[in-house]
Amino acid sequence: MPRLKNMDFVLASRNKKKIAEIETILKASGLSEIRLLSLDDIGFKGEIEETGTTFEENAKIKAAAAAALGFIGIADDSGLEVDALGGRPGVYSARYAGEHANDEKNNLKLLKELQDLPAYKRTARFVSVFALVCPSGESTLHDFTVRGECEGVILTAPRGSGGFGYDPLFFLKSHDKTFAELTPEQKNSVSHRGAALRQFVYELKKLGVR
Numbered sequence: 180m181p182r183l184k185n186m187d188f189v190l191a192s193r194n195k196k197k198i199a200e201i202e203t204i205l206k207a208s209g210l211s212e213i214r215l216l217s218l219d220d221i222g223f224k225g226e227i228e229e230t231g232t233t234f235e236e237n238a239k240i241k242a243a244a245a246a247a248l249g250f251i252g253i254a255d256d257s258g259l260e261v262d263a264l265g266g267r268p269g270v271y272s273a274r275y276a277g278e279h280a281n282d283e284k285n286n287l288k289l290l291k292e293l294q295d296l297p298a299y300k301r302t303a304r305f306v307s308v309f310a311l312v313c314p315s316g317e318s319t320l321h322d323f324t325v326r327g328e329c330e331g332v333i334l335t336a337p338r339g340s341g342g343f344g345y346d347p348l349f350f351l352k353s354h355d356k357t358f359a360e361l362t363p364e365q366k367n368s369v370s371h372r373g374a375a376l377r378q379f380v381y382e383l384k385k386l387g388v389r
Contacts (some may be wrong), residue, residue, distance in 0.1 A: 191241035191254035238310035257307035327374030
């Protein structure tokens with residue numbers, strides 16, 4: 180299989196923390212030929228409307244927006260599934276408290292909905308799905324999606340100052356810490372995004388990317 184060189188991948192995101200986290204994992208995997216660009220790097224204007232009802236659908240929608248401009252598009256759609264809430268917030272995790280919500284408002288809404296529930300009823304998981312969508316004419320790669328999950332428990336109050344999103348509330352029994360209390364290296368080794376990215380890297384290497 181021929182090796183691919185000097186590949187520009189566009190990550191369909193403007194979240195600088197997410198981009199840095201993903202770039203760290205890709206570099207650690209040894210994919211030296213990939214250059215990771217953001218939507219801002221390619222001058223993408225406006226927002227990508229996430230109309231899917233699953234993580235897979237939304238990841239493909241976002242990656243396809245970059246592919247439509249001639250780039251190899253990659254995107255993840257990730258979120259929190261809480262068992263006591265029937266899987267909510269799910270694909271609406273980033274805007275759980277409304278279209279203009281921030282992390283603090285989303286966390287406050289989640290805590291209110293789980294108020295008075297004991298720990299054994301506060302089980303949850305983070306889910307991350309990565310999609311790769313190729314531009315028209317790309318013949319070496321093909322579209323695919325991968326999925327990673329991480330099980331945990333939602334605390335009654337936030338702990339830690341790292342990470343983003345629901346990280347201060349998501350408690351890992353194996354580490355006796357929340358995601359927000361882990362170092363970036365620890366988080367990448369156990370997180371849903373880390374698991375999905377390792378599978379993503381595996382699929383790329385099968386296709387000849389180095």
